[in-house]
Amino acid sequence: MAISVRIPTPLRKLTDGKAEVDAAGSTIQELFDNLESQHAGIKEKVFDDEGEIRRFIIVSLNGEDVRYIDGAATSVSDGDEITIVPAIAGGV
Amino acid sequence: MAVSKDQWLKQLRSDIPEVSPEDVRSELDAKKDVLIVDVREGDEYRQGHLPGAVHLPRGFLELQAESKLTDSTKDIIAYCAGGVRSLFAVDTLKKMGYGKVRSMAGGFTRWKQNGHPFDVPEVLDDDDRERYARHLTIDEVGEAGQVKLKKAKVLCIGAGGLGSPAAYYLAAAGIGTLGLVDYDVVDKTNLQRQILHTDDRVGELKTESAKKTLLGLNPKIDVKLYNERITSQNIDEIVSGYDIIVDGCDNFPTRYLVNDACVKHGIPNVHGSIYRFEGQVTVFWPPKGPCYRCLFPEPPPPEMAPSCAEAGVLGVLPGVIGVLEAIEVIKIILGKGDLLVGRLLTYDALEAKFRELKLRRNPDCKYCGSDDFPGYIDYEQFCAI
Numbered sequence: 001m002a003i004s005v006r007i008p009t010p011l012r013k014l015t016d017g018k019a020e021v022d023a024a025g026s027t028i029q030e031l032f033d034n035l036e037s038q039h040a041g042i043k044e045k046v047f048d049d050e051g052e053i054r055r056f057i058i059v060s061l062n063g064e065d066v067r068y069i070d071g072a073a074t075s076v077s078d079g080d081e082i083t084i085v086p087a088i089a090g091g092v
Numbered sequence: 093m094a095v096s097k098d099q100w101l102k103q104l105r106s107d108i109p110e111v112s113p114e115d116v117r118s119e120l121d122a123k124k125d126v127l128i129v130d131v132r133e134g135d136e137y138r139q140g141h142l143p144g145a146v147h148l149p150r151g152f153l154e155l156q157a158e159s160k161l162t163d164s165t166k167d168i169i170a171y172c173a174g175g176v177r178s179l180f181a182v183d184t185l186k187k188m189g190y191g192k193v194r195s196m197a198g199g200f201t202r203w204k205q206n207g208h209p210f211d212v213p214e215v216l217d218d219d220d221r222e223r224y225a226r227h228l229t230i231d232e233v234g235e236a237g238q239v240k241l242k243k244a245k246v247l248c249i250g251a252g253g254l255g256s257p258a259a260y261y262l263a264a265a266g267i268g269t270l271g272l273v274d275y276d277v278v279d280k281t282n283l284q285r286q287i288l289h290t291d292d293r294v295g296e297l298k299t300e301s302a303k304k305t306l307l308g309l310n311p312k313i314d315v316k317l318y319n320e321r322i323t324s325q326n327i328d329e330i331v332s333g334y335d336i337i338v339d340g341c342d343n344f345p346t347r348y349l350v351n352d353a354c355v356k357h358g359i360p361n362v363h364g365s366i367y368r369f370e371g372q373v374t375v376f377w378p379p380k381g382p383c384y385r386c387l388f389p390e391p392p393p394p395e396m397a398p399s400c401a402e403a404g405v406l407g408v409l410p411g412v413i414g415v416l417e418a419i420e421v422i423k424i425i426l427g428k429g430d431l432l433v434g435r436l437l438t439y440d441a442l443e444a445k446f447r448e449l450k451l452r453r454n455p456d457c458k459y460c461g462s463d464d465f466p467g468y469i470d471y472e473q474f475c476a477i
């Protein structure tokens with residue numbers, strides 16, 4: 001079962017430039033473990049050493065920040081839309 | 093034979109009770125339930141009128157009395173410029189069934205001469221009416237909304253990619269006071285997107301260059317310049333007095349200072365950011381919605397953010413995001429529509445797709461979640477975007 005994950009521009013160098021990649025898993029945690037096996041380095045961009053989502057990254061499930069659901073333990077299923085939204089400072 | 097004007101006036105004076113400006117003043121001061129009606133023309137009214145006066149030009153008296161003077165038993169005092177036109181007006185009102193109507197002797201001229209207080213209504217002049225004609229015809233703006241825009245004070249942080257389109261449209265829309273903060277000078281590489289600047293101004297301060305363009309478009313606004321880098325030391329002074337802040341800066345330390353100042357002073361923070369082909373827009377305005385720190389409690393460390401070497405942006409992208417910021421500013425001032433409060437709008441130019449992310453306040457937010465302001469933090473300036 002594949003769930004599509006939207007990759008923001010700054011992380012696309014880890015996904016061969018792809019804006020959207022498929023991953024498998026039943027929780028956010030599993031999804032990113034699976035992503036890491038396909039695109040090494042992506043997990044540490046999103047999670048810190050304690051396994052928490054980094055404080056300057058939002059992982060959203062169908063438009064909702066997973067922090068306000070169950071964090072990394074949030075369950076996901078087929079058809080869900082996962083988006084990674086990083087803090088961006090640029091403006092000029 | 094027709095009655096002469098003087099004869100008629102004499103007749104009116106004997107029939108209509110007149111009241112002196114001093115007596116009107118004491119009735120107003122005593123908070124007597126009396127309705128003051130200004131029967132002069134619009135241009136006279138706009139020069140100043142008695143406090144609380146209802147404007148009912150004599151030429152429209154019969155047509156508008158019913159809607160503007162709903163209670164025919166109420167005490168009414170009419171006035172004009174010198175006390176003559178109001179006699180005729182009162183005569184008409186009496187014929188229309190208004191029972192307790194008086195005329196103020198000497199009119200507004202004597203009222204003003206004798207030093208009584210008056211209000212100058214906030215209205216647009218003829219030039220404004222022409223300039224903003226396409227605003228005046230939409231109900232959501234109209235004259236009252238345009239006056240609000242004129243009275244508004246908006247501060248743009250950065251006169252670059254986002255600040256250019258935002259400030260440009262805000263100036264066009266008639267924001268009365270536009271502040272610009274930037275310490276940089278115009279560089280040739282800016283011109284691919286920073287539309288306030290021009291080729292012959294390379295090397296000039298961005299604020300000065302921006303001011304020329306903005307006043308060229310709309311000379312009726314006031315542009316205030318801050319040629320400095322924002323720090324914890326100067327931010328309170330810079331933001332104070334502004335109604336709304338447009339964040340279009342290019343670095344994390346400034347974004348956090350701007351957020352924290354907006355939280356501290358209760359100023360809505362219209363936030364936009366861009367990277368290559370992607371942009372984000374939202375409005376941070378606690379307690380209506382989250383602040384920047386509710387989303388991102390801390391800036392990324394240098395090694396986790398794209399470095400300046402990777403910087404690059406499609407020149408048109410800041411146009412899209414900066415203009416979306418300007419629209420939110422206008423909506424806040426007019427009090428119209430659904431704001432991007434608690435919603436992050438993301439735009440991907442390559443896909444031509446907007447997406448929306450629901451944002452929540454973090455109850456544990458150290459800045460907007462507590463009454464004690466924790467203080468500003470000057471994060472290390474590092475080259476990241």
Ligand SMILES: [Zn+2]
Binds near residue numbers: 378
């Ligand atoms: Zn907050």
